[in-house]
Amino acid sequence: MTDERNAIEIAGSADHRFMWLGAGDPETEKGIASNQYAIVAGGEALLLDPGGYHSFERVFANVAGLVEPKKITGVFLSHQDPDVVGSLVSWLEVQPSMKIYVSGLWERFLPHFALPALPDFVAIPDEGSSVTLADGAQLRFVPAHGLHSPGNFALYDERTRVLFSGDLGAALVPPGEWSMFVGDFEKHCGYMDGFHRRFLASTKALRAFLEQIRGVPIDFVCPQHGSIFRGEDVQRFFDWLAELEVGFDHRDWGKPR
Numbered sequence: 009m010t011d012e013r014n015a016i017e018i019a020g021s022a023d024h025r026f027m028w029l030g031a032g033d034p035e036t037e038k039g040i041a042s043n044q045y046a047i048v049a050g051g052e053a054l055l056l057d058p059g060g061y062h063s064f065e066r067v068f069a070n071v072a073g074l075v076e077p078k079k080i081t082g083v084f085l086s087h088q089d090p091d092v093v094g095s096l097v098s099w100l101e102v103q104p105s106m107k108i109y110v111s112g113l114w115e116r117f118l119p120h121f122a123l124p125a126l127p128d129f130v131a132i133p134d135e136g137s138s139v140t141l142a143d144g145a146q147l148r149f150v151p152a153h154g155l156h157s158p159g160n161f162a163l164y165d166e167r168t169r170v171l172f173s174g175d176l177g178a179a180l181v182p183p184g185e186w187s188m189f190v191g192d193f194e195k196h197c198g199y200m201d202g203f204h205r206r207f208l209a210s211t212k213a214l215r216a217f218l219e220q221i222r223g224v225p226i227d228f229v230c231p232q233h234g235s236i237f238r239g240e241d242v243q244r245f246f247d248w249l250a251e252l253e254v255g256f257d258h259r260d261w262g263k264p265r
């Protein structure tokens with residue numbers, strides 16, 4: 009039986025693996041349940057949205073089972089929220105020289121998380137950029153501004169065809185109903201709907217993002233909250249987004265739900 013606290017490979021091969029880093033224990037990990045991921049390639053690991061302060065112990069144990077801590081060479085932050093960034097000081101204590109890939113908008117704000125002096129920020133420009141991993145594979149930082157942060161990026165791994173979507177695709181699944189992959193898609197939409205309508209800024213921003221990824225081969229969509237989309241659920245998810253009215257464009261914005 010699979011232990012949900014442990015890391016699981018989502019896609020890849022022996023030398024390039026896209027990993028999910030285990031489910032948090034709600035008794036000990038406070039705050040919204042969040043997914044953390046790592047791309048392990050060429051013997052190095054890049055963390056994707058490493059999580060809040062309370063998730064560090066679990067995430068570190070799972071990454072340390074994949075590579076030596078000194079081989080954790082980078083961290084990608086989709087945006088600036090505490091559930092994304094709250095563990096960053098702990099990670100920098102493990103690996104002070106790691107690169108921190110984040111929107112250039114947020115570089116000046118992150119030191120308020122009590123970061124040590126001069127972390128190695130790599131500011132991602134508004135139009136996006138890419139990085140080459142130790143195995144030569146390319147990662148693309150895809151602009152997703154307004155979904156929900158004003159400086160917000162998704163990440164596309166061309167080798168595994170995984171899109172890490174940050175808060176896009178987030179689902180607030182009731183306790184006891186969560187599964188790593190989406191099961192009943194229609195039911196899952198009910199867990200995504202309220203979050204997307206309230207947290208995404210505008211329908212225009214959402215359509216602009218969908219336009220950017222049109223034609224890109226994507227086998228998995230991995231969000232920061234909820235379940236992973238695979239197979240036919242990937243296109244179902246994009247079709248669902250294409251019909252959605254969100255943020256200030258939605259007639260019910262701000263109403264309690």
Ligand SMILES: [Fe+2]
Nearest residue numbers: 087089156175
């Ligand atoms: Fe967020």
Ligand SMILES: [Fe+2]
Nearest residue numbers: 089091175232
């Ligand atoms: Fe989040």
